[in-house]
Amino acid sequence: xxxxxxxxxxxxxxxxxxxxxxxxxxxxxxxxxxxxxxxxxxxxxxxxxxxxxxxxxxxxxxxxxxxxxxxxxxxxxxxxxxxxxxxxxxxxxxxxxxxxxxxxxxxxxxxxxxxxxxxxxxxxxxxxxxxxxxxxxxxxxxxxxxxxxxxxxxxxxxxxxxxxxxxxxxxxxxxxxxxxxxxxxxxxxxxxxxxxxxxxxxxxxxxxxxxxxxxxxxxxxxxxxxxxxxxxxxxxxxxxxxxxxxxxxxxxxxxxxxxxxxxxxxxxxxxxxxxxxxxxxxxxxxxxxxxxxxxxxxxxxxxxxxxxxxxxxxxxxxxxxxxxxxxxxxxxxxxxxxxxxxxxxxxxxxxxxxxxxxxxxxxxxxxxxxxxxxxxxxxxxxxxxxxxxxxxxxxxxxxxxxxxxxxxxxxxxxxxxxxxxxxxxxxxxxxxxxxxxxxxxxxxxxxxxxxxxxxxxxxxxxxxxxxxxxxxxxxxxxxxxxxxxxxxxxxxxxxxxxxxxxxxxxxxxxxxxxxxxxxxxxxxxxxxxxxxxxxxxxxxxxxxxxxxxx
Numbered sequence: 001x002x003x004x005x006x007x008x009x010x011x012x013x014x015x016x017x018x019x020x021x022x023x024x025x026x027x028x029x030x031x032x033x034x035x036x037x038x039x040x041x042x043x044x045x046x047x048x049x050x051x052x053x054x055x056x057x058x059x060x061x062x063x064x065x066x067x068x069x070x071x072x073x074x075x076x077x078x079x080x081x082x083x084x085x086x087x088x089x090x091x092x093x094x095x096x097x098x099x100x101x102x103x104x105x106x107x108x109x110x111x112x113x114x115x116x117x118x119x120x121x122x123x124x125x126x127x128x129x130x131x132x133x134x135x136x137x138x139x140x141x142x143x144x145x146x147x148x149x150x151x152x153x154x155x156x157x158x159x160x161x162x163x164x165x166x167x168x169x170x171x172x173x174x175x176x177x178x179x180x181x182x183x184x185x186x187x188x189x190x191x192x193x194x195x196x197x198x199x200x201x202x203x204x205x206x207x208x209x210x211x212x213x214x215x216x217x218x219x220x221x222x223x224x225x226x227x228x229x230x231x232x233x234x235x236x237x238x239x240x241x242x243x244x245x246x247x248x249x250x251x252x253x254x255x256x257x258x259x260x261x262x263x264x265x266x267x268x269x270x271x272x273x274x275x276x277x278x279x280x281x282x283x284x285x286x287x288x289x290x291x292x293x294x295x296x297x298x299x300x301x302x303x304x305x306x307x308x309x310x311x312x313x314x315x316x317x318x319x320x321x322x323x324x325x326x327x328x329x330x331x332x333x334x335x336x337x338x339x340x341x342x343x344x345x346x347x348x349x350x351x352x353x354x355x356x357x358x359x360x361x362x363x364x365x366x367x368x369x370x371x372x373x374x375x376x377x378x379x380x381x382x383x384x385x386x387x388x389x390x391x392x393x394x395x396x397x398x399x400x401x402x403x404x405x406x407x408x409x410x411x412x413x414x415x416x417x418x419x420x421x422x423x424x425x426x427x428x429x430x431x432x433x434x435x436x437x438x439x440x441x442x443x444x445x446x447x448x449x450x451x452x453x454x455x456x457x458x459x460x461x462x463x464x465x466x467x468x469x470x471x472x473x474x475x476x477x478x479x480x481x482x483x484x485x486x487x488x489x490x491x492x493x494x495x496x497x498x499x500x501x502x503x504x505x506x507x508x509x510x511x512x513x514x515x516x517x518x519x520x521x522x523x524x525x526x527x528x529x530x531x532x533x534x535x536x537x538x539x540x541x542x543x544x545x546x547x548x549x550x
Contacts, residue, residue: 001162001194002026002049007063009044009053018044020219022063026211028161029192031184033199033209033227035236037448038420039407040217042198046164049196050084051077068161082111085155089167089446090369091147092139100142100150101126101135107158118157125153129183144322145176149183156187163187165197169204170445171368173321173474174509177204184208200420200448203238203477203513206231207255228252236449239477239513242526246533259517266529267518273532275501275523278460278484286311287468288333288363288437293342295328295492302328304492305342310437310468315459317479317500318472319510320489326472327368329489330439333470334365346437360390364435368442370426371415379417380410382429390433400428404454420446427455437468444475456482479504480512480524500524 004024010017018041026032036042047053051072054061065072068083088094097103104125108118126132129149139147148168155163165184169177185208187193199205206212212230214223223230231241232252240259244252247266253259286309295303302325310316318326331337332344335351344351347362354362367373376382383397390396401408405424414422423446430438438459444452452475459469459482473479479486479500486503488496488510496503501522504510514523523529 001028001068002196003064003066004048005064005066007048007061007065009048009059009061011057011059014059017219018217019048019215020221022222024213024222024224026194026196028194029188030210031188031195031197031208032211032213033197033202033205034213034215035199035202035234036215037217037236038200038405038424038446038451039418040215042215043166043418045213045215046086046166046196046198048072049162049164050080050086051075052086081107082158083160084162084164085152085158085160086164087148087151087155087166087168089170091151094151094154095139098138098140099135100131100137100139103139103150103154104131104157107154111158121157121159125157128156128186129153130179143176144172145179148172148176148180152180152183160193162194162196165195165199167199167446168197169199169201171322171442171474173319174204174476176322177201177474181205181208200444200446201475202236202449203240206238206241227254239526240517243514243517243529246526246530256513256516259513263517267521270518270521270523270529270532275528276531277501278463284311288346288470289344290329290332291343293329293332293344294340295325295332295337296340297338302337302492303332306489306492306494308487308494308497310470312436312466312468313463314484315463315469315471315482317483317486318470318489319474319476319479319486322474324489325492326489327441328492330365330441330470330472333437333439334359334363357389360433360435362435363437363439364430364433365439366423366427366430366441366443368445370423373426373429374414374422377413378410379408379412379414379425382414382425383410386429386432392432392434397428397432400431401425404428404458405451418446420448420451423447424451424455431458431462434467436466437470438462439470439472441472442474443471444473444478452478453481476504476510476512477525479510480514481527486510 004022007019007022008017009019034042034045044053048065049067055076070080095103097106101122104122105118126135131149131153134146168180184195188195206227209227212227214230214234228251231237240253240256244259249262253262288310290306290308293303293306320326328337333346351359374382376385386397387394405421408421414425423443463469483500486500487494505515505522512524514525
């Protein structure tokens with residue numbers, strides 16, 4: 001279905017190709033997972049499939065890409081629109097209408113299909129993706145998972161034989177992610193659609209993949225093979241695989257179910273051990289508070305009587321399904337949004353009464369769309385502007401960028417960065433002011449595991465220095481790594497608030513993979529398990545190995 005024949009792609013002004021001498025064949029009716037570090041070239045690989053690279057991006061492409069018998073060199077994206085459907089990282093960026101049903105029909109109108117064909121396909125797609133109840137809903141009123149399914153449906157109505165997905169679950173809660181992945185799984189197995197998906201949340205998707213492509217970056221050769229084969233040595237792997245490597249399980253498990261079958265000896269070895277947790281300072285005066293906060297958008301309540309305190313030295317994770325009110329809560333802490341009742345204080349002040357320049361000294365917010373905070377034409381200019389706004393020493397922001405994302409160069413335009421790189425740049429811009437209260441809204445969208453680990457270390461260091469950190473996220477693995485406390489919102493109300501271990505291990509939806517595998521023991525991360533076991537010369541000698549139950 002898709003053939004790459006000695007493909008090399010180099011962007012204008014780049015010192016080296018982003019992809020070099022790529023040769024592979026993707027068969028029809030398979031789900032192929034594209035894995036790699038942030039900025040490694042995954043999105044370039046995806047965009048080359050429908051000819052966006054190099055027709056729209058510029059640059060040079062050597063070699064040949066053939067999709068369904070069509071050469072992308074002679075068939076620009078408009079000539080591949082009926083064959084290849086592309087769903088970008090942010091589904092809202094691809095919408096051109098206001099209503100669900102209109103969006104599903106728009107692509108077919110562009111292709112000039114007959115009205116009766118369009119009507120039939122819209123109905124089929126509504127049923128296939130479980131969208132029938134949403135057909136008359138405004139797109140702006142949908143949850144993240146619903147928008148993602150509509151975006152997939154909008155390209156499916158053209159009956160493409162290839163579906164390209166860029167980070168389809170990055171902004172979704174676990175339940176919504178399962179909805180989207182179930183729909184994709186149905187397309188592959190029932191309709192024979194070829195799906196090529198780039199995704200950093202490997203814990204969610206690796207078990208669905210027929211094949212995996214690893215993009216190392218810097219023009220190094222791509223690796224292509226079966227998930228069990230590549231995950232054994234892959235530089236990026238989900239926790240279930242990392243735990244399997246640590247324990248020496250063979251075959252290597254890709255699912256929680258398979259790992260639980262092999263985990264008996266490991267659980268026995270961990271009896272009598274307790275997970276090492278970061279020491280949290282004793283309770284003191286909160287740096288930010290909410291008291292009986294009510295926020296409404298028109299007649300719709302977004303927050304219903306929320307009480308919350310953020311003491312210094314604590315990392316608090318704010319969790320809940322899409323639309324639960326997490327972003328509204330963060331916005332209230334920086335004085336954005338209509339407060340109907342209750343009170344919000346940051347540093348003892350009402351954030352709505354503070355001018356922007358003064359507010360930076362109390363609280364900083366990294367929004368869901370980090371690009372909203374970027375306005376300069378180069379990374380270097382953004383860093384200099386951040387230093388001026390924060391009134392800190394010149395070079396402060398650039399030093400943070402060098403620590404968190406050393407691959408970002410001064411001369412790059414912020415809009416040319418990958419989603420993950422752009423987020424890291426904005427995080428550095430906000431951190432340059434060293435606000436006592438730091439708010440992050442879905443900060444791991446587009447981030448790979450090593451970069452998330454760097455982010456976790458930085459957040460832990462900031463907490464050690466006395467900052468209060470509130471992290472709104474769907475990333476249960478990041479929460480397991482860094483959060484001291486978890487607050488769960490549902491329909492604008494706090495339904496749980498307590499230590500991370502207590503809250504996540506009692507919730508099947510928000511439990512990390514290690515907790516599910518080693519339950520009823522309360523381990524959250526692979527690092528905790530490794531620290532408890534100490535140096536292990538070999539899995540077999542430690543009693544960890546052995547064949548899994550079939």
